Amino acid sequence: MSEIICKFCGSGITANVQKCKNCGEWLEERPQQAINVVVNNQNNSAICGFVSSKNKWIAFILLFCGLHRFCVGRFFSGILFLATAGCGGLWTLIDGINIFSGKFTDNCNLPLR
Numbered sequence: 001m002s003e004i005i006c007k008f009c010g011s012g013i014t015a016n017v018q019k020c021k022n023c024g025e026w027l028e029e030r031p032q033q034a035i036n037v038v039v040n041n042q043n044n045s046a047i048c049g050f051v052s053s054k055n056k057w058i059a060f061i062l063l064f065c066g067l068h069r070f071c072v073g074r075f076f077s078g079i080l081f082l083a084t085a086g087c088g089g090l091w092t093l094i095d096g097i098n099i100f101s102g103k104f105t106d107n108c109n110l111p112l113r
């Protein structure tokens, strides 16, 4: 268990408590938690990245087969798309426009390349 110094009374307190047990002040800065947040962000970006790895041209070609949503990892809406035949073509049109305008996103909510 690591210790931090209370900035109000200067006594050593355990880093995982929110309130100083000596003076009763709430500790605003919690250095250990701040480090954990940064690590978590890095982990998320390792999974999803900052730019989608999916190419919009591949998605556009697959759009004609109704399989573009599978290639970007959106399986649930992909099945829905196939089951409704692209909502009778309307959904196909909307997705086609979104792919070209860069609004079509993958399963990590990132725009396609």
Ligand SMILES: [Zn+2]
Binding pocket: 006, 007, 008, 009, 010, 011, 020, 021, 022, 023, 024, 025
């Ligand atoms: Zn204190």
